[in-house]
Amino acid sequence: MTFAQTSRLAETAPRYTSYPTAPHFHPGIDEEAVTRWIDAIPDGDAVSLYLHIPFCDRLCWFCACHTKQTLRYEPVSRFLRSLHAEIETVAAGIGTRTRIAAIHFGGGSPTMLAPADFRELMARIRAGFNGADTAELSVEIDPNDMTDEKLDVMAGAGLTRASLGVQDFDPRVQRAINREQSFELTRAVVEGLRNRGVGSLNLDLIYGLPHQTVDSVMATVGQALTLRPDRIALFGYAHVPWFKKHQTMIDETVLPDGAARLEQSLAAARLVMEAGYAAIGIDHFALPSDSLTRAADAGRLHRNFQGYTDDPCETLIGLGPSSISRYRQGYAQNIASTMDYQRRVDTGHMAIARGVELSEDDRVRSWVIERLMCDFGFSPEEALARFGRACAPVLSEAAVIAQTDRDALREKGGSYVVPAGARPYVRTIAARFDAYLARGTARHSLAV
Structure with a gap:
């Protein structure tokens, strides 16, 4: 178990049955x-x-x-x-x-x-x-x-x-x-x-x-x-x-x-x-x-x-x-x-x-989070086709995560994917795209 995986065991995150x-x-x-x-x-x-x-x-x-x-x-x-x-x-x-x-x-x-x-x-x-x-x-x-x-x-x-x-x-x-x-x-x-x-x-x-x-x-x-x-x-x-x-x-x-x-x-x-x-x-x-x-x-x-x-x-x-x-x-x-x-x-x-x-930004983030939770990845090309320029901030965030935390997200074949070893922690990875999380005071259960 890597350090990144060990640290994520202690993290809490929403279950993302909706977004927001x-x-x-x-x-x-x-x-x-x-x-x-x-x-x-x-x-x-x-x-x-x-x-x-x-x-x-x-x-x-x-x-x-x-x-x-x-x-x-x-x-x-x-x-x-x-x-x-x-x-x-x-x-x-x-x-x-x-x-x-x-x-x-x-x-x-x-x-x-x-x-x-x-x-x-x-x-x-x-x-x-x-x-x-x-x-x-x-x-x-x-x-x-x-x-x-x-x-x-x-x-x-x-x-x-x-x-x-x-x-x-x-x-x-x-x-x-x-x-x-x-x-x-x-x-x-x-x-x-x-x-x-x-x-x-x-x-x-x-x-x-x-x-x-x-x-x-x-x-x-x-x-x-x-x-x-x-x-x-x-x-x-x-x-x-x-x-x-x-x-x-x-x-x-x-x-x-x-x-x-x-x-x-x-x-x-x-x-x-x-x-x-x-x-x-x-x-x-x-x-x-x-x-x-x-x-x-x-x-x-x-x-x-x-x-x-x-x-x-x-x-x-x-x-x-x-x-x-x-x-x-x-x-x-x-x-x-x-x-x-x-x-x-x-x-x-x-x-x-x-x-x-829902704002247009909410719709983009909702789609990205749902695809991460369902497919462990998402296609920037599909995001652009669905949302146009509105998805640019989210795609920029994904690019940064893929460059700085390859344990969480990687670029592969034109898509962003969650590596197999990180899939149990996908709730915490999805939380990276949650624009509301830092604003609230809600407490959540363990992500795994």
């Missing part, structure tokens, strides 16, 4: 601005929907999502009435002139929803949005929530991809993060989905958790591979207790350090690739036949708030508390407080709290 990143959103973006952005969506455009369900029936201590624990269903029922109202408001804004290409449920735990409520929610989406009846449908699943009835309803609604939260199968690690879930339960849910014709399955795994070792991570990965998922996401645990107070329940003295996290990550990645999966970006893997692999091979891979995706839609509309929408003009985030969100949408308004409008 969420800490740089501001309240100057409001409902009026977003209404203009919606009105400007071209007729016939394909749009994606993301629905955030902000409840769990248990609180996993590692989680950094906007969610709250509830053991009663009444708050969920009350929230759903508000979500129905938001769907009606947004659907009225875009009418039938757009086509919904993809619908994604995240959380929280979308699988907390009662089967009848999930069925009604899908009916309202399909009644309000053009094309929603044939859209790709993906749901984040907590296997502990699942029943045969829920599996039947989701499959009946046209579920095309399920993403199962696993994290780790080691009971000691599970107890340390308050997420107990047996391999047998996970396997039963996988089999239940496949028996109902769900064609694509993803498993979420995490390294860098308390008590994890290389051997224990490898054991979890080995078990996961026996289920032969179509995709595997291998995330590094983001320890941000200043942002999520429940993470203070995790004993920091048993967290792996930066070197151990890197070793876990590399060992797990090797095992997954030896099993025939292609590496996608920094933390995803997919079978050669999967659409994510095909998108990566064709240079069509993208990155958004769900991670790596082959979704080509430029517009992603977020529904529910704290959800983030992406429009051609910029980003907009909903109110995070569920109660405040409900008060707002119940009166027929959108729940916009903040956002950011």
Whole structure:
């Protein structure tokens, strides 16, 4: 390991699921601005929907999502009435002139929803949005929530991809993060989905958790591979207790350090690739036949708030508390407080709290950062074709980095590329092109 690599282990950086990143959103973006952005969506455009369900029936201590624990269903029922109202408001804004290409449920735990409520929610989406009846449908699943009835309803609604939260199968690690879930339960849910014709399955795994070792991570990965998922996401645990107070329940003295996290990550990645999966970006893997692999091979891979995706839609509309929408003009985030969100949408308004409008420089940097995160490099020629003279400052910065830090970036075949040994640190390399980072006070998780 070189000195440059060793020093980068201690660095923190954004995950770059957007640019500018969420800490740089501001309240100057409001409902009026977003209404203009919606009105400007071209007729016939394909749009994606993301629905955030902000409840769990248990609180996993590692989680950094906007969610709250509830053991009663009444708050969920009350929230759903508000979500129905938001769907009606947004659907009225875009009418039938757009086509919904993809619908994604995240959380929280979308699988907390009662089967009848999930069925009604899908009916309202399909009644309000053009094309929603044939859209790709993906749901984040907590296997502990699942029943045969829920599996039947989701499959009946046209579920095309399920993403199962696993994290780790080691009971000691599970107890340390308050997420107990047996391999047998996970396997039963996988089999239940496949028996109902769900064609694509993803498993979420995490390294860098308390008590994890290389051997224990490898054991979890080995078990996961026996289920032969179509995709595997291998995330590094983001320890941000200043942002999520429940993470203070995790004993920091048993967290792996930066070197151990890197070793876990590399060992797990090797095992997954030896099993025939292609590496996608920094933390995803997919079978050669999967659409994510095909998108990566064709240079069509993208990155958004769900991670790596082959979704080509430029517009992603977020529904529910704290959800983030992406429009051609910029980003907009909903109110995070569920109660405040409900008060707002119940009166027929959108729940916009903040956002950011993109400058031309933002667009250039956003594209460069996304290509680095997806392809580990970018073409100056393509940048010039896309952005013209606006990309000159960024290309100058890239030239300086390539001349002064060849461990991070090199010029090769007319492109700037991240050397193979530096790819685990691509977040810190992408951060070199972040014009906002030095201005803010936000703290970030370890980059590896």
